[in-house]
Amino acid sequence: MRRNILVVDKDNGSLAALPELLKAAGYEVIHVHTHHETRSTLTKEHFAVVIAGLEEHHAQKQSLLKSIKANTPDTEVILVSRAARVDAAVRAMQMGAFHFLSLPENPADLLVIxxxxxxxxxxxxxxxxLRQILKKQQTKPTLIGQSAPMQExxxxxxxxxxLDCTVLIQGETGTGKEMVAKMIHKLSSRTDKRFYAINxxxxxxxxxxNELFGHEKGAFxxxxxxxxxxxxxxxxxxxxxxxxxxxPVNMQVQLLRVLQERTITRVGGTSDISIDVRVIAATHRNLEKLVEKNQFRQDLFYRLNVFTLRLPALRERPDDIPLFCNFFIEKYCKTFGKKVTGLSxxxxxxxxxxxxxxxxxxxxNIIERAVVLCDSGxxxxAHLPQEFSIGTKRTRKTHTNNTHRTLADxxxxxxxxxxxxxxxxxASAAKILGIDRATLWRKLKKYSL
Incomplete structure (x- = not known):
C-alpha cells in the first residue's frame, strides 16, 4: 500500500507549509487548491489519507467527506478548520472522518494525527x-510475508x-515447509492430482x-x-x-532406487509397479553435514538436491510478524467466536x-492463547506469556555492564x-530523539524494531 496523501488547501492558505513537512516525513504528497482539482484528482488516483483545509462552509467539507467515503471507504479523511465547532466535528466523525480539528498553530502538529x-x-x-487469504485457504495455500526474503x-x-523437478526444502522447525510443498504442488501441472505428506x-x-510401498496379502x-x-x-x-x-539408512537405499527407476515393489511382492510421482523432500537438518558423518547417503542427497529452497526463520523477517499476528487473530476469532481487532x-x-x-x-500458539484470554477488543x-513481560524489562537493562558495545548497539x-x-x-519518539520521522523509520527498519 502506498503512503500517499492528498492535501486540499484553498489558494495556498492555512496548510501551505504542510506538503513539504509531509514529504520530509517520507510521504508522497499531491497538493490541490480548488474543489474542481480535488474531484478530478480523486477520480484518477487512490489516496491513503486526504487532509482537507478548505476555508469554505462546513457543509462543503462534509460533502467532500461523504463523497470520499462513498467511493473509497478505506481512505482516511482529516478535516481542518480555523474554527472547528463541536457540532460540526461530531457530524464529521459520524460520517467517517478520522479527525476534525482546529487549525494548529504549528502545522507540524498535524503529523502526529x-x-x-x-x-x-x-x-x-x-x-x-489476510481475510482474502483465509477465504482461499481451503483451496490454495498462500505464503504470508512481504519481507525481502519471502518475496525472493x-x-x-x-x-x-x-518444472516437475525434485525439490529439497530446508528450514527450521515451524517455518512452514509443508505449506511451501503444497504451494509448489498447486502451481504445478499436477495441481488436480493428489498431494500426500509423510514424516x-x-x-x-x-x-x-509398509507406508510408502504397501504390501501384498500374506506378506506378514x-x-x-x-x-x-x-x-x-x-x-x-x-x-x-x-x-x-x-x-533410516536402509530405507534411504530403497528410496534412491524409486527415484532412479520410477518403480516400487510392495512388501512381500516380486513385481515392479511403475509410478509417476513428483517427490519433494524437507528437513530442518543440514544434509551435507549428515553426509560427512555417514548418516545420510551422498548419492541420495545429490538425487534430492536438484533444486533447494531455504525457508527463512521468523527472526530473519521481523517485518512479517504483524502480518502473521493479524492473520492468526482473524483465524482464531472465527474459531472461538471472539471480536479481537488487534494488539496494543x-x-x-x-x-x-x-x-x-x-x-x-x-x-x-501465542496468538491463539492471547485471543482466548482477551476479554476486550x-x-x-498481559495476554501474552509471562516471559514477554519479563523480556521487556530485561531489554532496558541489556548490556549495562558490557564495555565492548558498538555504537549501533x-x-x-x-x-x-x-x-x-x-x-x-x-511521532513522540522522533521528537525525543531529535530526528525527523523519516530518519526514525529508516532506523526502525535497520534494526528490525
Missing amino acids: VDKAMEKCFLQSEVNE LKKEIARIAP AGVFSPELLA TGAQSTKEGIFEAANNGTLLLDEIGEM ENAMLALMRHSYPGNVRELE TIHL VEQEHITQVLHSVDGNK
Missing part, C-alpha cells in the same frame, strides 16, 4: 488481504513449480516401507489383504517426504523483539527505550 491515520490504513489493508522465496517457487522420521524402517502376520502404499496412491501427484534427514503497541513491540525458536508455529502485554537500545517510554508512539 497523519501518522496515526496512515497506520490505521496499513492495518486495514493487511486485514483485508515466492519468486523461486513460481520459477521451479512448473519420514517417525516410523521404524519396517513400518515406513496380519496382512489379510493387499494394501497399496503412498507412492501408488500419489501416482501422477506429489509426495512430500518430511524430515528426510531422519530417514507494547504487545506488538514485545512480539517483534522475540527470537521465536519455534518460528511461525510458536507465534500462532485489543490484545495487551547503543543506538538500537536507546531507540527501543524511547519507544517503550512513549508506548510506541513514533
Whole structure:
C-alpha cells in the first residue's frame, strides 16, 4: 500500500507549509487548491489519507467527506478548520472522518494525527488481504510475508513449480515447509492430482516401507489383504517426504532406487509397479553435514538436491510478524467466536523483539492463547506469556555492564527505550530523539524494531 496523501488547501492558505513537512516525513504528497482539482484528482488516483483545509462552509467539507467515503471507504479523511465547532466535528466523525480539528498553530502538529491515520490504513489493508487469504485457504495455500526474503522465496517457487523437478526444502522447525510443498504442488501441472505428506522420521524402517510401498496379502502376520502404499496412491501427484534427514539408512537405499527407476515393489511382492510421482523432500537438518558423518547417503542427497529452497526463520523477517499476528487473530476469532481487532503497541513491540525458536508455529500458539484470554477488543502485554513481560524489562537493562558495545548497539537500545517510554508512539519518539520521522523509520527498519 502506498503512503500517499492528498492535501486540499484553498489558494495556498492555512496548510501551505504542510506538503513539504509531509514529504520530509517520507510521504508522497499531491497538493490541490480548488474543489474542481480535488474531484478530478480523486477520480484518477487512490489516496491513503486526504487532509482537507478548505476555508469554505462546513457543509462543503462534509460533502467532500461523504463523497470520499462513498467511493473509497478505506481512505482516511482529516478535516481542518480555523474554527472547528463541536457540532460540526461530531457530524464529521459520524460520517467517517478520522479527525476534525482546529487549525494548529504549528502545522507540524498535524503529523502526529497523519501518522496515526496512515497506520490505521496499513492495518486495514493487511486485514483485508489476510481475510482474502483465509477465504482461499481451503483451496490454495498462500505464503504470508512481504519481507525481502519471502518475496525472493515466492519468486523461486513460481520459477521451479512448473518444472516437475525434485525439490529439497530446508528450514527450521515451524517455518512452514509443508505449506511451501503444497504451494509448489498447486502451481504445478499436477495441481488436480493428489498431494500426500509423510514424516519420514517417525516410523521404524519396517513400518515406513509398509507406508510408502504397501504390501501384498500374506506378506506378514496380519496382512489379510493387499494394501497399496503412498507412492501408488500419489501416482501422477506429489509426495512430500518430511524430515528426510531422519530417514533410516536402509530405507534411504530403497528410496534412491524409486527415484532412479520410477518403480516400487510392495512388501512381500516380486513385481515392479511403475509410478509417476513428483517427490519433494524437507528437513530442518543440514544434509551435507549428515553426509560427512555417514548418516545420510551422498548419492541420495545429490538425487534430492536438484533444486533447494531455504525457508527463512521468523527472526530473519521481523517485518512479517504483524502480518502473521493479524492473520492468526482473524483465524482464531472465527474459531472461538471472539471480536479481537488487534494488539496494543507494547504487545506488538514485545512480539517483534522475540527470537521465536519455534518460528511461525510458536507465534500462532501465542496468538491463539492471547485471543482466548482477551476479554476486550485489543490484545495487551498481559495476554501474552509471562516471559514477554519479563523480556521487556530485561531489554532496558541489556548490556549495562558490557564495555565492548558498538555504537549501533547503543543506538538500537536507546531507540527501543524511547519507544517503550512513549508506548510506541513514533511521532513522540522522533521528537525525543531529535530526528525527523523519516530518519526514525529508516532506523526502525535497520534494526528490525
